[in-house]
Amino acid sequence: MLVVDDEPGVRRALExxxxxxxxxxxxxxxxxxxxxxxxxxxxDAVLLDIMLPGLSxxxxxxRLRAAGVGTPVLLVSAKDGEVDxxxxxxxxxxxxxxxxxxxxxxxxxxxxxxxxxTDLRRDAVLRLGELVIDPARRQVSWADQPVQLSPRExxxxxxxxxxxxxxxxxxxxxxxxxxxxxxxSRNAVEVYVGYLRRxxxxxxxxxxLQTVRGYGYAVGAQDRT
Amino acid sequence: MLVVDDEPGVRRALExxxxxxxxxxxxxxxxxxxxxxxxxxxxDAVLLDIMLPGLSxxxxxxRLRAAGVGTPVLLVSAKDGEVDxxxxxxxxxxxxxxxxxxxxxxxxxxxxxxxxxTDLRRDAVLRLGELVIDPARRQVSWADQPVQLSPRExxxxxxxxxxxxxxxxxxxxxxxxxxxxxxxSRNAVEVYVGYLRRxxxxxxxxxxLQTVRGYGYAVGAQDRT
DNA sequence: TGAGATGTTGAGAACTCGCTGAGATGTTGA
DNA sequence: TCAACATCTCAGCGAGTTCTCAACATCTCA
Numbered sequence: 167m168l169v170v171d172d173e174p175g176v177r178r179a180l181e182x183x184x185x186x187x188x189x190x191x192x193x194x195x196x197x198x199x200x201x202x203x204x205x206x207x208x209x210d211a212v213l214l215d216i217m218l219p220g221l222s223x224x225x226x227x228x229r230l231r232a233a234g235v236g237t238p239v240l241l242v243s244a245k246d247g248e249v250d251x252x253x254x255x256x257x258x259x260x261x262x263x264x265x266x267x268x269x270x271x272x273x274x275x276x277x278x279x280x281x282x283x284t285d286l287r288r289d290a291v292l293r294l295g296e297l298v299i300d301p302a303r304r305q306v307s308w309a310d311q312p313v314q315l316s317p318r319e320x321x322x323x324x325x326x327x328x329x330x331x332x333x334x335x336x337x338x339x340x341x342x343x344x345x346x347x348x349x350x351s352r353n354a355v356e357v358y359v360g361y362l363r364r365x366x367x368x369x370x371x372x373x374x375l376q377t378v379r380g381y382g383y384a385v386g387a388q389d390r391t
Numbered sequence: 392m393l394v395v396d397d398e399p400g401v402r403r404a405l406e407x408x409x410x411x412x413x414x415x416x417x418x419x420x421x422x423x424x425x426x427x428x429x430x431x432x433x434x435d436a437v438l439l440d441i442m443l444p445g446l447s448x449x450x451x452x453x454r455l456r457a458a459g460v461g462t463p464v465l466l467v468s469a470k471d472g473e474v475d476x477x478x479x480x481x482x483x484x485x486x487x488x489x490x491x492x493x494x495x496x497x498x499x500x501x502x503x504x505x506x507x508x509t510d511l512r513r514d515a516v517l518r519l520g521e522l523v524i525d526p527a528r529r530q531v532s533w534a535d536q537p538v539q540l541s542p543r544e545x546x547x548x549x550x551x552x553x554x555x556x557x558x559x560x561x562x563x564x565x566x567x568x569x570x571x572x573x574x575x576s577r578n579a580v581e582v583y584v585g586y587l588r589r590x591x592x593x594x595x596x597x598x599x600l601q602t603v604r605g606y607g608y609a610v611g612a613q614d615r616t
Numbered sequence: 617t618g619a620g621a622t623g624t625t626g627a628g629a630a631c632t633c634g635c636t637g638a639g640a641t642g643t644t645g646a
Numbered sequence: 647t648c649a650a651c652a653t654c655t656c657a658g659c660g661a662g663t664t665c666t667c668a669a670c671a672t673c674t675c676a
Binding site for chain 1: 664665672674
């Protein structure tokens, strides 16, 4: 979660509350720094106050969407006018809260937004340049050539592709693919990345999976939808 | 879509937004005219504000249902009380939105309602290339040759065909065909897919049912993105 | 330069998965 | 009551998959 609000008291309260709900929280206190943080696209959701110093919440949202960042955004405002709502909605906000709002309502909205997000994501086709991953059909192809993968290989590739552009630690992969009970050693990750590389190389997709020594792996792509 | 709301700003914003989502939209600004429009029954869904001049949303909904019009209705209100929600749903509303609501949420609810609607029209004949499934007559044919199926076999085939083009997990199939109480093991699914294949192969429909190892089954359909 | 850390890979044992034939059990209708 | 059918479990086979081990390659830094 990214929380953008100019009042230190609100920031602290939200941070503490959301932590207690098991979320990881980062905060920003003005428009520009909030925008910068949100641009990384590495948040599951953003809670954005409208009245902000430097750059209003509207503008932040606008630029975010213009830059193609699709992270869900909940707008927070003290104002209640219809006009504001319509504006916010047209800009692509995913929810709207009017101050003062109850914490319970906030959490409910957040969970709704996150659920919708994962619902959409689960079956959404992932595209990374020539690489296309279709979770609904469990199919992978490179430049329209299909690539046959075993279930584990597929899961590893999806886990990497979902975090495309950033490095995924081996332990993180282990957790994402093998589950929490750690049924496999860390070497299994290396082996499966090896399998994936071999199969991808065979269709000309060399160098898609990069090794980051001492940490983990990353799958290419600077773009994003 | 029929949008009934007395505020011109909201009407315009919704109209624009929904058009952008590919829907056809008509609007009405008060209760009586909204009711008249809805009575025609020619809408896929109605978005109905509760606070309306002339005739409240509740009354509109009431009369609509009394007249036997089953069009799905989403109620919109500024009020947030539990009582109101219960009232609205009792009157036969299909969803409830509290202002201020986000446009994304509205669209999600709308799609859910429409999906439910089409699910009810289950009797529609399913066509997958040469394969024709008629749920109303419980008949299946391949290239005009009829195929005799037992009820279970039929149910499995329908469950697969309804999600044509995407992979259906065995557990998912089990739930869809056998119900939630898990009256059968996962192997039953394999057995029935086996039966289906044998019968389909016999009329030349080989390879219609594909196995996706480690996950489930998929029935043809190459189109779609 | 070379020792230790880190990553890659081939081999192979153990296991899981999906398909199938056999058969127990239940249901229906003559 | 019996035959015909439907449903579902079971056990076994063969193929594919998963994962570990250990040898080897590569990298990093003193």
